[in-house]
Amino acid sequence: MSSGNHAAAVSLAARMQGIRAYIAMPETAPGAKKRAVASYGGQITFCANIEALTETARRIQEETESILIHPFDDPQVIAGQGTAALELLADAPDLDVMIAPISGGGLLSGTCIAAVGIHPEMKLFGAEPIIASDAHRSLRAGHLLTDGVGNTIADGLRATLSERTFAILGRHLTDIVTVSEAEIIDVTKQIWQRMKIVVEPSGAVPLAAIFAKPEYFTGKRVGVILSGGNVDMDHLPWQ
Numbered sequence: 592m593s594s595g596n597h598a599a600a601v602s603l604a605a606r607m608q609g610i611r612a613y614i615a616m617p618e619t620a621p622g623a624k625k626r627a628v629a630s631y632g633g634q635i636t637f638c639a640n641i642e643a644l645t646e647t648a649r650r651i652q653e654e655t656e657s658i659l660i661h662p663f664d665d666p667q668v669i670a671g672q673g674t675a676a677l678e679l680l681a682d683a684p685d686l687d688v689m690i691a692p693i694s695g696g697g698l699l700s701g702t703c704i705a706a707v708g709i710h711p712e713m714k715l716f717g718a719e720p721i722i723a724s725d726a727h728r729s730l731r732a733g734h735l736l737t738d739g740v741g742n743t744i745a746d747g748l749r750a751t752l753s754e755r756t757f758a759i760l761g762r763h764l765t766d767i768v769t770v771s772e773a774e775i776i777d778v779t780k781q782i783w784q785r786m787k788i789v790v791e792p793s794g795a796v797p798l799a800a801i802f803a804k805p806e807y808f809t810g811k812r813v814g815v816i817l818s819g820g821n822v823d824m825d826h827l828p829w830q
Contacts, residue, residue, distance in 0.1 A: 592616075592648035594641060594746055595624025596819055597662035602633030613655050615647040621746055623823040641740075641749050663697025664753035673701025679814045680709055688808060690797045691816040693717035693726045693767060694748040696756025698818055703763035716807065717760065717767040718800035720744075720775060725751045727767040730760065744772055744828055747793030747819050768800035768807070775799050776828045782817070792828050794819035 592615040593601070605612035614633040616625065617640050628635055638647040652659050661668060675698070676689060689706050693699045699717050706713050719727050722741030729736045729752060737751040752760070779795040782788050794817045801808050801815065822828075 592644040592659075593662050594620045594749060595628065595821055596747055597660075598633055598635075599624065599627045599631055599821070601660050602628050602631035606632040611655075611657075613651045613657055615644050615651055617641045617644060619742075619746070621821070621823045621826075624746075624821050627821060663695030663700075663750065664755050665697075666755075669697050669701045669704070669756070669759075671701070672698040673705035675816055675818070676702040676705040676814075677709075679816065680706065683812070683814055684709075685812060686710070686713065686814040687811040688714045688716065689814040689816070690716040690718055690768075690800060690808075692745075692748055692793055692796045692818055693719050693752075693760075694793070695750035696726065696752045696760055698816070699764075700756045700759040702816065703759060707763055714765045714807075714811075715763050716765055716797075716800065718797040719767055719769050720748055720796060721769040721771055723749055724767075724769045726757075726760070727769050729757055730764065730767055743775075743792075745775055745791075745793040745796055747791065748796065766807070768804045770796060770799040770803050774803060778802060780829050788817065789820045789822060790817050791819040791822045 598614045602612045612633045614628055614635045616635050618637045636651055691699045691702045703715050720743040723743045725736050725740055735757045740749055775792050778799040779792050782790050782795055797815050
């Protein structure tokens with residue numbers, strides 16, 4: 592069950608192992624992500640929206656007697672996603688701060704566990720679209736909120752936290768910074784133009800957060816995880 596990136600990874604991994612991958616995807620997923628999953632051999636079942644993913648995946652699992660590989664609510668997936676932080680710290684071991692995007696919270700949970708395991712004093716931040724700020728509101732409220740996720744251009748960040756990821760992030764995060772759609776689009780374009788990196792809007796959100804809250808990051812060595820580069824070239828965010 593995935594809006595695209597996890598689905599593509601599972602589909603490719605399954606093809607490499609010679610096994611089938613059954614994928615639940617929302618109809619609203621970008622065309623580029625749908626095509627990628629199909630090209631890797633994933634057998635897609637579409638549902639109306641991201642809210643219907645869980646039920647669609649459950650039905651597929653029953654019909655096919657398959658095993659669910661959850662995109663974020665799984666200890667092994669969280670551990671695997673944490674290796675991005677390990678690689679970053681191997682290249683830049685003296686970071687003061689690390690920031691990553693947040694959707695279901697798997698990547699950021701893994702980032703927190705890996706970073707704190709190496710540098711317990713490190714400050715950790717999440718970055719989230721303001722119109723899909725369930726994680727930000729959950730941490731402020733002190734309990735899990737799963738409502739009010741808007742149709743952000745950062746399509747990879749429309750999922751909500753699980754109890755597992757909420758608990759991990761609640762222990763480790765300094766804060767979650769929210770950014771507007773305009774800020775996400777502007778920074779995505781800057782990354783393409785200045786850094787020559789093809790990053791999707793979801794992956795650009797952490798850098799947008801740094802620009803939005805400079806008081807958190809000025810004068811510090813900041814590690815930024817730009818996660819996701821699956822962009823529909825026929826419908827670029829700034830067009």
